[in-house]
Amino acid sequence: MAYTVPTLTDYSTAALEKAGGECIAACTAEATEVRSDLDLKSFRDRWIGRKNGVLTQVNDLWLKPAPKEAKREAGMRVNEIRTAIADIIDKAEHLRLELSTAAIESVDISLPGIRRPIGAEHPVIKTMHEIIGVFQRLGYSVAEGPVVETDYYNFEALNFPPNHPARDTQDTLFIAGQQAKPQRERLLLRTHTSPVQIRTMEKMRPPIRIVIPGTVHRNDPPDASHSPMFHQIEGLAVDKNITFGDLKGTLDHAMKALFGSSVKTHFRPSFFPFTEPSAELYVTCFICGGSGKRGADPCRPCKQTGWIEVLGCGMVDPNVFEFVKDNGYDPKTVSGFAFGMGVDRLALLKYGVDDLQYFFQGDVRFLEQFG
Numbered sequence: 001m002a003y004t005v006p007t008l009t010d011y012s013t014a015a016l017e018k019a020g021g022e023c024i025a026a027c028t029a030e031a032t033e034v035r036s037d038l039d040l041k042s043f044r045d046r047w048i049g050r051k052n053g054v055l056t057q058v059n060d061l062w063l064k065p066a067p068k069e070a071k072r073e074a075g076m077r078v079n080e081i082r083t084a085i086a087d088i089i090d091k092a093e094h095l096r097l098e099l100s101t102a103a104i105e106s107v108d109i110s111l112p113g114i115r116r117p118i119g120a121e122h123p124v125i126k127t128m129h130e131i132i133g134v135f136q137r138l139g140y141s142v143a144e145g146p147v148v149e150t151d152y153y154n155f156e157a158l159n160f161p162p163n164h165p166a167r168d169t170q171d172t173l174f175i176a177g178q179q180a181k182p183q184r185e186r187l188l189l190r191t192h193t194s195p196v197q198i199r200t201m202e203k204m205r206p207p208i209r210i211v212i213p214g215t216v217h218r219n220d221p222p223d224a225s226h227s228p229m230f231h232q233i234e235g236l237a238v239d240k241n242i243t244f245g246d247l248k249g250t251l252d253h254a255m256k257a258l259f260g261s262s263v264k265t266h267f268r269p270s271f272f273p274f275t276e277p278s279a280e281l282y283v284t285c286f287i288c289g290g291s292g293k294r295g296a297d298p299c300r301p302c303k304q305t306g307w308i309e310v311l312g313c314g315m316v317d318p319n320v321f322e323f324v325k326d327n328g329y330d331p332k333t334v335s336g337f338a339f340g341m342g343v344d345r346l347a348l349l350k351y352g353v354d355d356l357q358y359f360f361q362g363d364v365r366f367l368e369q370f371g
């Protein structure tokens, strides 16, 4: 029901205050109903129209007939109402102006649309996801760990004792200012994803099957086949009675899933501090099919041998289990295998790219070829 100005019989302070409050509240409520310029005009006319606006009526019905002794207070009250109504109308006008401007902007259909380029997975990340997917389908879960590691997790617990010559092969980037700390607590950029093997075995009791993807760092100047930052995927399976036969079967299946069912696998003896025995896994070259030739030309990726080295692997060294023995990894009762591969190199081979640096320069013209 629309507000009408009542006649006043009681001119006490309380009555004037109540009547004034009701009038202002009605005006505030009606302001929220303004939806168009036309609404705004009738709202203004209804409240401050000279001839019969609410404010004129308040003047006529409250101020003019007020008894002499209440005149002053009634006058003050009417002035308050006038100011309040002027404010409300002012706000309604501003709001109307803002809304009408915004509407003009949003319905201008003559402007051309903004075409946003569709993103795609980076070839290295795509390769990484493919490898993870193969192992996930074999029941492996994904584990991750910190890139800034302690000497203990990166070396010592993986059977690289202090001063062991195998540490020299890793060209480690150390964090500065650590000399005051004991060696095992000093921080470095992890040189492989293997520390996560120890971290996971500290948290989870056997049996475990995990793959560990991530970035690693070494002090290698960037060139066509080296980068100070690169990606690895590591795998670890520990249970009772795991044998080298399980390692061979698992990796043979994984290579066929990744490179096609016709590839053959081949293991050659190798050395890693944290596995014993250790091996390098070769697959028949998926570029020349193992022939070593591409037409009349020699096949460069496999150096004409017909074989490509894809990863390092081996049975977990019992010395590594000693570091997590208290969590159920007694080397007398459990055994396991581990493997690790460089994702970037596999992506280079897979996509026929001849320079590793292209992957990390962020050149969209290069990257969009893989979209």
Ligand SMILES: [Zn+2]
Binding pocket: 285, 286, 287, 288, 289, 290, 291, 292, 293, 299, 300, 301, 302, 303, 304, 305, 306, 307
């Ligand atoms: Zn080849």
